[in-house]
Amino acid sequence: MIAGKLGKNAPLHNPKTLQLSKYLLNLPHIPNEFDWFSKVPAWPMYENDTLGNCVEAAQGHMIEQWSTYANPPGVVLSDSQIVQAYTAEAGYVPGDPTTDNGTYMLLALDYWRKTGIAGHQIIAYVQLATGNSVELEAAVWLFGNAIVGLQLPLSVQNLDEWSVPEGGTVGDGLPGSWGGHCVPVVGMAPNAMPVITWGSTLWMTKRFYQNYSDEAYAVLSHDWLQTANNLSPESFDLAQLKADLQLIVKK
Numbered sequence: 001m002i003a004g005k006l007g008k009n010a011p012l013h014n015p016k017t018l019q020l021s022k023y024l025l026n027l028p029h030i031p032n033e034f035d036w037f038s039k040v041p042a043w044p045m046y047e048n049d050t051l052g053n054c055v056e057a058a059q060g061h062m063i064e065q066w067s068t069y070a071n072p073p074g075v076v077l078s079d080s081q082i083v084q085a086y087t088a089e090a091g092y093v094p095g096d097p098t099t100d101n102g103t104y105m106l107l108a109l110d111y112w113r114k115t116g117i118a119g120h121q122i123i124a125y126v127q128l129a130t131g132n133s134v135e136l137e138a139a140v141w142l143f144g145n146a147i148v149g150l151q152l153p154l155s156v157q158n159l160d161e162w163s164v165p166e167g168g169t170v171g172d173g174l175p176g177s178w179g180g181h182c183v184p185v186v187g188m189a190p191n192a193m194p195v196i197t198w199g200s201t202l203w204m205t206k207r208f209y210q211n212y213s214d215e216a217y218a219v220l221s222h223d224w225l226q227t228a229n230n231l232s233p234e235s236f237d238l239a240q241l242k243a244d245l246q247l248i249v250k251k
Contacts, residue, residue, distance in 0.1 A: 003158055004045065004198035007052025007102035008149050008180035011215040014106060020126040020135055020218050023241050027134070030141045030188070037186040037194055037201060040068050045199035046082040053086040054197070055103035055182040058147055059112060060085075061196045062184050063120045066144050066223035075223075081118040088115070105149050105182060105215055112219075123220040124241055131210040137188055139218035145184045148195070149215040151176035161192070162204040164211055175212050 043064070046057035060077045068074030086092040089111045090103040109125045116122075128135040128146065139146040154172040155165040165173040183195040185204075192203045220241070 004049040005052045005054070006152065006179035006181045007048075007054045007100075008182040009102045009104045010180065011149060012104050012106040017106065018124070018126045018241065020128050020139060023126060024135075024138060027138060028141060030137050033187075033189045034141060035187045035194075036065060036069060036140070036144050037196070039072070040065055040074070043196050043199050043201070044076065044079065044082075046077075047079050048198055051083070051086065051092070052100050052102045053082065053090075053092070055105055055108045056082045056085040056089060056117075058182045058184045058196070059108065059117055062145050062147065062219065062221070063117070063223060065184070065186055065196075066221050069144065070224055075120070077118050077120075085111075085117045102180070103182075105147065105217070109147075109217060109219070120221075120223060123222060125217045125219045126241070128216040128218060130215065131213050133206045133210055136185065136193075136209065136216060139216075140185050140188055140193075143218050143220060144224045145186045145219070147182065147184050147217050147219055148209070148213055150181050150183065150209075150212050151214050152178040152181050152212065154178045160202060162195075162202065162208045162212075164205070164207050169211055175214075180214075 043061055046053065046060050048054050048057040060082045064074055064076050083094060086103065087094070089108040090101065091099055093099040112122050113124060128139055136146055153169070153174055154177045156162045157178060167173055169175055181197070183197045185193050185195050187194045192205045193209065194201050195204050
Protein backbone atom coordinates (compact mmCIF):
# COMPACT_ATOMS: atom_id res chain seq x y z
CA MET A 1 0.00 0.00 0.00
CA ILE A 2 1.25 3.48 -0.86
CA ALA A 3 0.49 5.79 2.04
CA GLY A 4 -0.53 9.18 0.74
CA LYS A 5 -1.38 12.41 2.46
CA LEU A 6 -4.07 13.07 5.02
CA GLY A 7 -6.33 16.10 4.84
CA LYS A 8 -9.62 15.78 6.69
CA ASN A 9 -10.18 18.73 8.96
CA ALA A 10 -11.94 18.54 12.33
CA PRO A 11 -15.70 17.89 12.15
CA LEU A 12 -18.02 20.85 11.82
CA HIS A 13 -21.26 20.74 13.76
CA ASN A 14 -24.45 22.14 12.27
CA PRO A 15 -27.74 21.56 14.13
CA LYS A 16 -29.52 21.49 10.76
CA THR A 17 -27.63 18.39 9.63
CA LEU A 18 -30.17 15.62 9.09
CA GLN A 19 -29.69 12.32 10.94
CA LEU A 20 -29.94 8.90 9.32
CA SER A 21 -31.87 7.44 12.25
CA LYS A 22 -34.91 9.60 11.46
CA TYR A 23 -35.35 8.10 8.00
CA LEU A 24 -34.75 4.42 8.68
CA LEU A 25 -38.30 3.09 8.76
CA ASN A 26 -36.87 -0.15 10.06
CA LEU A 27 -33.51 -1.81 9.86
CA PRO A 28 -33.33 -3.74 6.58
CA HIS A 29 -32.10 -7.29 6.42
CA ILE A 30 -28.37 -6.85 5.93
CA PRO A 31 -26.23 -9.81 4.81
CA ASN A 32 -23.25 -10.68 6.99
CA GLU A 33 -21.04 -9.96 4.03
CA PHE A 34 -21.58 -7.91 0.87
CA ASP A 35 -19.42 -6.36 -1.79
CA TRP A 36 -19.93 -3.06 -3.61
CA PHE A 37 -16.33 -2.70 -4.78
CA SER A 38 -14.89 -5.71 -6.64
CA LYS A 39 -16.44 -4.76 -10.00
CA VAL A 40 -14.45 -1.51 -10.04
CA PRO A 41 -11.30 -2.28 -12.08
CA ALA A 42 -9.01 0.37 -10.54
CA TRP A 43 -9.08 3.27 -8.12
CA PRO A 44 -7.24 6.47 -9.13
CA MET A 45 -4.91 8.13 -6.66
CA TYR A 46 -6.44 11.54 -7.54
CA GLU A 47 -3.18 13.24 -6.46
CA ASN A 48 -3.82 12.34 -2.83
CA ASP A 49 -0.21 11.18 -2.65
CA THR A 50 0.93 14.80 -2.94
CA LEU A 51 -2.15 16.83 -1.91
CA GLY A 52 -4.27 16.74 1.24
CA ASN A 53 -7.42 16.22 -0.84
CA CYS A 54 -8.57 12.93 0.67
CA VAL A 55 -12.16 14.19 0.95
CA GLU A 56 -12.34 15.01 -2.75
CA ALA A 57 -10.58 11.75 -3.65
CA ALA A 58 -13.24 9.91 -1.64
CA GLN A 59 -15.96 11.76 -3.56
CA GLY A 60 -14.38 10.74 -6.86
CA HIS A 61 -14.15 7.11 -5.76
CA MET A 62 -17.81 7.14 -4.69
CA ILE A 63 -18.92 8.48 -8.07
CA GLU A 64 -16.86 5.82 -9.83
CA GLN A 65 -18.23 3.05 -7.62
CA TRP A 66 -21.89 4.08 -7.84
CA SER A 67 -21.79 4.48 -11.60
CA THR A 68 -19.90 1.21 -12.14
CA TYR A 69 -22.55 -0.78 -10.30
CA ALA A 70 -25.58 1.15 -11.53
CA ASN A 71 -24.65 1.86 -15.14
CA PRO A 72 -21.49 -0.03 -16.12
CA PRO A 73 -18.80 0.54 -17.17
CA GLY A 74 -19.13 3.60 -14.97
CA VAL A 75 -17.55 7.04 -14.83
CA VAL A 76 -13.98 7.81 -13.79
CA LEU A 77 -13.30 11.45 -13.04
CA SER A 78 -9.96 12.94 -14.01
CA ASP A 79 -7.29 14.20 -11.64
CA SER A 80 -7.98 17.74 -12.80
CA GLN A 81 -11.69 17.42 -11.97
CA ILE A 82 -10.86 16.26 -8.44
CA VAL A 83 -8.35 19.08 -8.00
CA GLN A 84 -11.01 21.52 -9.23
CA ALA A 85 -13.33 20.13 -6.56
CA TYR A 86 -10.58 20.68 -3.95
CA THR A 87 -10.34 24.28 -5.11
CA ALA A 88 -14.11 24.80 -4.92
CA GLU A 89 -14.64 23.02 -1.61
CA ALA A 90 -11.51 24.02 0.30
CA GLY A 91 -9.88 26.99 -1.46
CA TYR A 92 -6.86 25.15 -2.80
CA VAL A 93 -4.90 27.12 -5.40
CA PRO A 94 -2.94 24.78 -7.71
CA GLY A 95 0.77 25.38 -7.36
CA ASP A 96 0.45 27.18 -4.02
CA PRO A 97 1.27 24.74 -1.19
CA THR A 98 0.20 27.27 1.44
CA THR A 99 -3.41 26.66 0.35
CA ASP A 100 -3.17 22.86 0.64
CA ASN A 101 -4.89 22.82 4.03
CA GLY A 102 -7.37 19.94 3.79
CA THR A 103 -11.16 19.95 3.67
CA TYR A 104 -14.09 20.09 6.07
CA MET A 105 -16.31 17.14 5.15
CA LEU A 106 -19.56 18.95 5.91
CA LEU A 107 -18.66 21.86 3.61
CA ALA A 108 -17.67 19.42 0.86
CA LEU A 109 -20.95 17.53 1.14
CA ASP A 110 -22.91 20.77 1.05
CA TYR A 111 -21.09 21.88 -2.11
CA TRP A 112 -21.67 18.46 -3.68
CA ARG A 113 -25.40 18.73 -3.01
CA LYS A 114 -25.80 22.32 -4.15
CA THR A 115 -23.39 22.46 -7.10
CA GLY A 116 -22.12 18.99 -7.96
CA ILE A 117 -18.73 17.66 -8.98
CA ALA A 118 -18.06 17.32 -12.71
CA GLY A 119 -21.79 17.13 -13.40
CA HIS A 120 -22.51 14.63 -10.59
CA GLN A 121 -24.79 16.22 -8.03
CA ILE A 122 -26.06 14.34 -4.99
CA ILE A 123 -29.63 14.46 -3.70
CA ALA A 124 -28.79 14.74 -0.01
CA TYR A 125 -26.62 13.48 2.80
CA VAL A 126 -27.53 12.35 6.31
CA GLN A 127 -25.27 11.98 9.30
CA LEU A 128 -24.63 8.70 11.08
CA ALA A 129 -24.26 8.41 14.85
CA THR A 130 -20.54 8.60 15.56
CA GLY A 131 -18.90 5.17 15.68
CA ASN A 132 -22.23 3.34 15.33
CA SER A 133 -21.41 0.29 13.19
CA VAL A 134 -25.09 -0.76 12.92
CA GLU A 135 -26.00 2.52 11.22
CA LEU A 136 -22.88 2.25 9.07
CA GLU A 137 -23.82 -1.24 7.85
CA ALA A 138 -27.33 -0.05 6.98
CA ALA A 139 -26.01 3.02 5.15
CA VAL A 140 -23.53 1.06 3.04
CA TRP A 141 -26.10 -1.64 2.22
CA LEU A 142 -28.79 0.86 1.23
CA PHE A 143 -26.73 3.48 -0.58
CA GLY A 144 -23.71 1.60 -1.88
CA ASN A 145 -21.20 3.28 0.42
CA ALA A 146 -20.74 5.75 3.24
CA ILE A 147 -18.19 8.53 3.54
CA VAL A 148 -16.31 8.29 6.81
CA GLY A 149 -13.97 10.61 8.68
CA LEU A 150 -11.26 9.05 10.83
CA GLN A 151 -8.71 10.27 13.34
CA LEU A 152 -5.89 7.93 12.33
CA PRO A 153 -3.28 6.80 14.85
CA LEU A 154 0.42 6.49 14.10
CA SER A 155 0.11 2.74 14.70
CA VAL A 156 -1.51 2.11 11.29
CA GLN A 157 1.09 3.86 9.14
CA ASN A 158 2.11 1.65 6.21
CA LEU A 159 -0.30 -1.15 7.21
CA ASP A 160 -2.75 -2.88 4.86
CA GLU A 161 -5.32 -3.36 7.64
CA TRP A 162 -6.40 -0.78 10.18
CA SER A 163 -7.10 -2.26 13.59
CA VAL A 164 -6.86 -1.12 17.20
CA PRO A 165 -3.33 -1.92 18.42
CA GLU A 166 -2.81 -4.38 21.25
CA GLY A 167 -1.95 -1.58 23.62
CA GLY A 168 -5.23 0.19 22.91
CA THR A 169 -5.91 3.81 22.02
CA VAL A 170 -2.86 5.28 23.75
CA GLY A 171 0.66 6.13 22.62
CA ASP A 172 0.98 5.40 18.91
CA GLY A 173 -2.61 4.17 19.04
CA LEU A 174 -3.96 7.54 20.17
CA PRO A 175 -6.76 8.77 17.87
CA GLY A 176 -5.48 11.58 15.65
CA SER A 177 -1.81 11.04 16.48
CA TRP A 178 -1.23 10.64 12.73
CA GLY A 179 -4.04 12.93 11.55
CA GLY A 180 -7.51 13.22 10.02
CA HIS A 181 -8.43 11.17 6.97
CA CYS A 182 -11.54 10.55 4.85
CA VAL A 183 -12.48 7.30 3.08
CA PRO A 184 -15.54 5.66 1.56
CA VAL A 185 -16.67 2.35 3.04
CA VAL A 186 -17.76 0.13 0.12
CA GLY A 187 -18.83 -3.20 1.57
CA MET A 188 -18.97 -5.25 4.74
CA ALA A 189 -17.67 -8.47 6.27
CA PRO A 190 -18.45 -9.94 9.71
CA ASN A 191 -15.64 -8.14 11.54
CA ALA A 192 -14.18 -5.71 9.03
CA MET A 193 -15.01 -3.46 6.12
CA PRO A 194 -13.28 -2.47 2.87
CA VAL A 195 -12.38 1.18 2.38
CA ILE A 196 -10.82 2.94 -0.60
CA THR A 197 -7.78 5.06 0.04
CA TRP A 198 -4.67 6.15 -1.85
CA GLY A 199 -5.63 4.28 -4.99
CA SER A 200 -6.28 0.89 -3.38
CA THR A 201 -8.59 -1.19 -1.21
CA LEU A 202 -7.74 -1.49 2.47
CA TRP A 203 -9.56 -3.30 5.30
CA MET A 204 -10.62 -1.63 8.54
CA THR A 205 -11.97 -3.57 11.51
CA LYS A 206 -15.32 -2.61 12.99
CA ARG A 207 -13.64 -2.04 16.33
CA PHE A 208 -11.26 0.41 14.66
CA TYR A 209 -14.20 2.28 13.16
CA GLN A 210 -15.91 2.47 16.54
CA ASN A 211 -12.79 3.89 18.19
CA TYR A 212 -11.39 6.19 15.50
CA SER A 213 -14.31 7.57 13.47
CA ASP A 214 -15.29 11.14 14.30
CA GLU A 215 -17.94 11.67 11.58
CA ALA A 216 -19.74 9.66 8.92
CA TYR A 217 -22.48 10.28 6.35
CA ALA A 218 -24.76 8.34 4.06
CA VAL A 219 -24.96 10.04 0.67
CA LEU A 220 -27.98 9.75 -1.61
CA SER A 221 -26.78 9.88 -5.19
CA HIS A 222 -28.61 10.11 -8.50
CA ASP A 223 -25.91 7.76 -9.78
CA TRP A 224 -27.20 5.08 -7.39
CA LEU A 225 -30.91 5.76 -6.87
CA GLN A 226 -32.14 6.65 -10.36
CA THR A 227 -30.88 3.85 -12.58
CA ALA A 228 -32.15 1.18 -14.89
CA ASN A 229 -31.04 -1.40 -12.32
CA ASN A 230 -33.53 0.01 -9.79
CA LEU A 231 -31.12 0.07 -6.90
CA SER A 232 -33.29 2.44 -4.89
CA PRO A 233 -33.11 1.49 -1.19
CA GLU A 234 -35.93 -0.14 0.70
CA SER A 235 -36.71 0.68 4.34
CA PHE A 236 -35.76 4.33 3.85
CA ASP A 237 -38.19 7.26 3.90
CA LEU A 238 -36.86 9.19 0.91
CA ALA A 239 -40.06 11.25 0.56
CA GLN A 240 -39.76 12.53 4.14
CA LEU A 241 -36.10 13.38 3.61
CA LYS A 242 -36.92 15.45 0.53
CA ALA A 243 -39.69 17.24 2.43
CA ASP A 244 -37.31 18.08 5.28
CA LEU A 245 -34.73 19.40 2.83
CA GLN A 246 -37.30 21.78 1.41
CA LEU A 247 -37.91 23.15 4.90
CA ILE A 248 -34.40 23.61 6.26
CA VAL A 249 -31.88 23.80 3.43
CA LYS A 250 -31.37 27.05 1.60
CA LYS A 251 -31.47 26.55 -2.15
